[in-house]
Amino acid sequence: xxxVFSADLRRRLEALAAKYPAKSAAxxxxxxxxxxxxxxxxxxxEEAVAGLLGVTPLEVxxxxxxxxxxxxxxxxxxxLQVCRNVTCSLLGADQILDYLRKKLGLAVGETSADGRxxxxxxxxxxxxxxxxxxMVNFDHYGNxxxxxxxxxxxxxx
Amino acid sequence: xxxxxxxxxxxxxxxxxxxxxxxQAGGYRAAxxxxxxxxxxxxxxxxxxxxxxxxxxxxxxAGLKWGFVPAKTDKPKYLCVNADEGEPGTxxxxxxxxxxxxxxxxxxxxxxxxxxIHRAFVYIRGEYENIARRLxxxxxxxVERKFLGPDVFGSGFALDLQVHRGAGSYICGExxxxxxxxxxxxxxxxxxxxxxASVGLFGAPTVINNVETLANIPxxxxxxxxxxxxxxxxxxxxxxxxxVSGAVARPGVYELPVGTPxxxxxxxxxxxxxxxxxxxxxxxxxxxxxxxxxxxIDLPMCCDALVRAGxxxxxxxxxxxxxxxxxxxxxxxxARFYAHESCGQCTPCRLGTNWIRKVVERMASxxxxxxxxxxxxxxxxxxxxxxxxxxxxxxxLPVLGLVQKFRSELxxxxxxx
Numbered sequence: 001x002x003x004v005f006s007a008d009l010r011r012r013l014e015a016l017a018a019k020y021p022a023k024s025a026a027x028x029x030x031x032x033x034x035x036x037x038x039x040x041x042x043x044x045x046e047e048a049v050a051g052l053l054g055v056t057p058l059e060v061x062x063x064x065x066x067x068x069x070x071x072x073x074x075x076x077x078x079x080l081q082v083c084r085n086v087t088c089s090l091l092g093a094d095q096i097l098d099y100l101r102k103k104l105g106l107a108v109g110e111t112s113a114d115g116r117x118x119x120x121x122x123x124x125x126x127x128x129x130x131x132x133x134x135m136v137n138f139d140h141y142g143n144x145x146x147x148x149x150x151x152x153x154x155x156x157x
Numbered sequence: 158x159x160x161x162x163x164x165x166x167x168x169x170x171x172x173x174x175x176x177x178x179x180x181q182a183g184g185y186r187a188a189x190x191x192x193x194x195x196x197x198x199x200x201x202x203x204x205x206x207x208x209x210x211x212x213x214x215x216x217x218x219a220g221l222k223w224g225f226v227p228a229k230t231d232k233p234k235y236l237c238v239n240a241d242e243g244e245p246g247t248x249x250x251x252x253x254x255x256x257x258x259x260x261x262x263x264x265x266x267x268x269x270x271x272x273x274i275h276r277a278f279v280y281i282r283g284e285y286e287n288i289a290r291r292l293x294x295x296x297x298x299x300v301e302r303k304f305l306g307p308d309v310f311g312s313g314f315a316l317d318l319q320v321h322r323g324a325g326s327y328i329c330g331e332x333x334x335x336x337x338x339x340x341x342x343x344x345x346x347x348x349x350x351x352x353x354a355s356v357g358l359f360g361a362p363t364v365i366n367n368v369e370t371l372a373n374i375p376x377x378x379x380x381x382x383x384x385x386x387x388x389x390x391x392x393x394x395x396x397x398x399x400x401v402s403g404a405v406a407r408p409g410v411y412e413l414p415v416g417t418p419x420x421x422x423x424x425x426x427x428x429x430x431x432x433x434x435x436x437x438x439x440x441x442x443x444x445x446x447x448x449x450x451x452x453x454i455d456l457p458m459c460c461d462a463l464v465r466a467g468x469x470x471x472x473x474x475x476x477x478x479x480x481x482x483x484x485x486x487x488x489x490x491x492a493r494f495y496a497h498e499s500c501g502q503c504t505p506c507r508l509g510t511n512w513i514r515k516v517v518e519r520m521a522s523x524x525x526x527x528x529x530x531x532x533x534x535x536x537x538x539x540x541x542x543x544x545x546x547x548x549x550x551x552x553x554l555p556v557l558g559l560v561q562k563f564r565s566e567l568x569x570x571x572x573x574x
Contacts, residue, residue, distance in 0.1 A: 123497060140284075
């Protein structure tokens with residue numbers, strides 16, 4: 001049977017698991033590594049991670065569905081997450097979100113047909129002094145204006 | 158005494174996060190002093206005398222917390238650094254982690270020495286991936302110089318420090334949820350007691366401290382407890398990193414003595430309000446802290462004064478709300494946030510936060526009914542004090558605060574005849 005993981009990923013997962021007093025404690029960072037390679041965490045990935053860390057697939061599913069950063073379906077190449085908490089909203093987060101919706105032609109939660117963009121909202125990103133802010137994959141952008149959003153989208157193109 | 162500041166020396170200095178820059182600024186001298194010249198008991202005593210209150214939210218004295226860990230145990234002891242920083246409005250730990258990671262590592266090293274810990278984890282929120290990488294690079298630098306590892310400074314003391322990423326969950330900032338998460342499970346808070354000091358990570362005695370709390374330790378050891386309390390208050394020592402955000406001219410992190418008046422933080426340090434805007438309200442300690450009206454900001458920013466004012470200092474995150482922002486909009490964000498973040502374990506919180514959200518969403522979409530505001534107060538009171546962890550109160554108290562302090566505005570906005 002073909003391994004769900006590449007040889008390199010499996011090696012990194014095993015090294016990760018060995019760093020903890022109990023292998024099962026490596027579950028969250030392991031899922032981050034898996035998601036980085038596979039793009040999402042499906043049933044096959046869940047089962048493979050479970051086998052590697054000595055937990056049940058159900059325990060993996062519990063974790064995957066609890067934490068907002070884990071995805072069970074693929075996202076676009078660029079995942080745009082706009083903060084909707086108090087500080088960002090009082091400095092115009094709704095307008096930024098509206099602008100992105102129009103510009104990308106996406107509703108919140110949708111992925112573009114070409115697979116480039118996914119647009120979602122997110123709770124506080126810890127960048128409140130640069131509100132309004134958003135995160136694209138792991139990169140944070142603050143002090144957003146419509147012009148700044150245009151620039152960011154051009155950089156991603 | 159600007160030179161006495163614990164943090165500001167590295168904030169905003171490009172490259173200040175490298176070990177060379179940290180050593181040049183006198184870094185790791187405190188850890189050398191602790192490990193080379195002091196006993197663990199003496200370190201613990203100094204931290205107790207410094208009245209260092211936890212910077213994560215609860216304000217519990219750090220020295221007392223360390224003291225609860227049993228000296229004799231057949232289990233390994235653990236240190237968990239809480240770098241989950243999810244309380245909305247809070248971004249100060251990001252500055253320490255990103256600009257001065259060795260300050261945290263040195264603080265963790267001294268804390269571990271004081272409590273007899275040889276294994277430490279930094280639980281960092283997953284959204285801080287880029288900062289986690291910088292922190293890992295700093296850990297590698299420290300290991301390379303034998304400031305971490307099996308034989309720190311050649312003293313024979315061992316400390317292994319590992320960076321661990323969360324994955325997007327506010328509740329994992331709660332200390333027992335953090336432990337569950339670090340063990341590879343859902344972040345469901347545990348019943349206390351037992352407290353983590355006796356039964357913590359993997360069932361072993363565990364110290365959990367916030368990033369900023371530990372970053373204060375090197376200064377206390379180097380300059381002494383009196384130096385620390387002189388900067389702040391006898392019962393609440395030191396400076397704090399106040400993160401000011403919202404409708405102010407200069408949002409940012411300000412290191413100021415504990416006890417600095419809230420008015421000065423907003424109007425002097427953060428430059429006052431944005432042009433053309435008036436102050437309406439302040440959330441003084443992160444989103445969970447009950448709101449203060451504009452006429453309630455003449456108070457010192459310390460744990461006890463904020464409690465007396467019916468709020469809390471929390472994480473020291475000051476969210477400034479202006480007259481153009483409808484309180485109903487603030488209430489909507491608050492309601493959605495806690496409904497989204499409730500872990501679902503306790504019924505009052507799981508159902509209550511969602512009922513509150515539904516009522517507020519209806520009010521916000523023009524469907525407010527007479528009695529809605531009393532209903533919100535009733536629902537919030539039904540959560541408060543009835544959950545395993547403090548998130549129940551964290552969800553209920555800001556709703557109660559907004560409803561009590563801005564009742565007439567909310568009524569005017571939602572119950573038009």
